[in-house]
Amino acid sequence: MPQTDSAAEGARILTICNACRYCEGYCAVFPAMEHRRAFAGADLNFLANLCHNCAECYYACQYAPPHAFAVNVPRVLAEIRAQSYRQYAWSNGRYTAGVFALGAVLAFVFARSAGPRFYDVIPHAFMVAVFGTISGFVLAALAIGAIRSAKEFGVRWDTKALARAAADVLTLEYLRSGGAGCTYPTERHSGARRWFHHCTFYGFLLCFASTTVAALYHYGLGRLAPYPYTSLPVLLGTFGGVGLLVGPAGLYWLKRRRDPATADANQNSMDLTFLSLLFATSLTGLLLLVLRASSGMAPMLLIHLALVAALFATLPYGKFVHGIYRSLALLRYALEQRGGR
Ligand code: SF4
Ligand code: SF4
Incomplete structure (x- = not known):
């Protein structure tokens, strides 16, 4: 550094x-x-x-x-x-992410054609090509950041430390409102922030699970979208979508109430971009569910896919990376607690 x-x-x-x-x-x-x-x-x-x-x-x-x-x-x-986010990021990929995000948005906006089903509007092969390309780039860029930070933090395999760090990540242990007996004004906000963060994190995981199950339905069972309201992909996506509305909205609300003296104002645009993309992606996904049997399905599908593509393409250069670096820092901390300095 x-x-x-x-x-x-x-x-x-x-x-x-x-x-x-x-x-x-x-x-x-x-x-x-x-x-x-x-x-x-x-x-x-x-x-x-x-x-x-x-x-x-x-x-x-x-x-x-x-x-x-x-x-x-x-x-x-x-x-x-x-500064550490910039240091760990694959710097050349930043422009590629921008091109992917813009290209995907334009592709989905101009690829419109008529038809009652999702794949009449966007051919399945086109969707797979766009998201496959973006996913390959995103995974590579995230892996580079993770390897660089893991190397700098000096993490190594230790099953007990891994379990401790995973528990801290999944429960947000250190957002449980300060230390023992803490009575400062942020205590209430820390508790709320923890639950809004949980809504965001688990909402994201549920949406990811929904997409994965839908892919299994498509390739494994030959069942094409759209699926019934009570099907597993729709239920997972609906619960995840609600979490991704409540969580980012709550985190934004808390951010507005935050004491600016304790924050880095230069990160506002990064935070707001990520929260806005999560919220808009979720909102359009849920609207798509409601409108899928109507004439509003095609435009909503295109808007939703464009937002998903923009969200994914910008993951390695936005607030999303804090989850990776904080998890690795917690692993390093767990190693130190076990005497592994
Ligand atoms: S602001 Fe950071 S260093 Fe201070 S109590 Fe909270 S987590 Fe710990
Ligand atoms: S100097 Fe202030 S922030 Fe640092 S340990 Fe003491 S009371 Fe806490």
């Missing part, structure tokens, strides 16, 4: 925290920090990706502004985190 103003500020603040240690029960960042004497490079990236920006340490801090020490852990770690 190159030495930047944020890196220097992060090292200064964490050195103060390491002497103070008042917040050590709040999250994984402070116990991990206490294993270190100096803060630079890979260590800063690791700590920044452990932080989920709840801001509870900021409100607890006796050295926060207007104190002369001006300690603001959530904001400096957010800045370092954003």
Whole structure:
């Protein structure tokens, strides 16, 4: 990681925290920090990706502004985190993602033809070609980021540490409203954020499961979409879609109420783009379900597919990557907790 103003500020603040240690029960960042004497490079990236920006340490801090020490852990770690995203990303792929997103949107908008079924509007082979190409690119770009961050964090295979990290990820352990006895104003928001995040994460997984089951129906059973309302792909997609409406809307609402002093304003567009794409994709998917027997099916299908393509093509360069890097940071943390430094 190159030495930047944020890196220097992060090292200064964490050195103060390491002497103070008042917040050590709040999250994984402070116990991990206490294993270190100096803060630079890979260590800063690791700590920044452990932080989920709840801001509870900021409100607890006796050295926060207007104190002369001006300690603001959530904001400096957010800045370092954003730099780490750029560092890990496959930089040449950024333009490819933009071209894919734009090309897919145009392809779906202009590929319209008439017919009562989905595949009359968009031929199945065309859909497979577009999404197959985008998926190959997205998987490669995400894998590059994951390998780079895993290498920097120094993670390795350890079954118990993996199980611990997976449990932390699946339950959002460190969004359970601060440390023991925390009574700061963000406590309520952390709890709400945790549940909205759960709606988003599990909603995304259910939609993915719906697509996978639909592919099995198509290729394994020879059953073509659209499927009945009570079929497994539709039920999974409906529950997932509702989660992807509630979760991103709730996260956006919380973001609007957030104290700007504790956030990195430069990340607003990245966050809002991701939340908007998730929400719009889900909304058009559910509308497609309602309109599928009407004349509104064809335009809604095209809009929905264009949004899905844009969402997928931009995954490696948006907020989505935080899930990968935070999971790997939690794995590193679990390894350290087991004495594996
Ligand atoms: S954030 Fe403030 S109170 Fe918490 S450990 Fe750092 S210096 Fe101490
Ligand atoms: S903002 Fe929250 S997660 Fe980040 S270091 Fe402070 S208490 Fe921990």
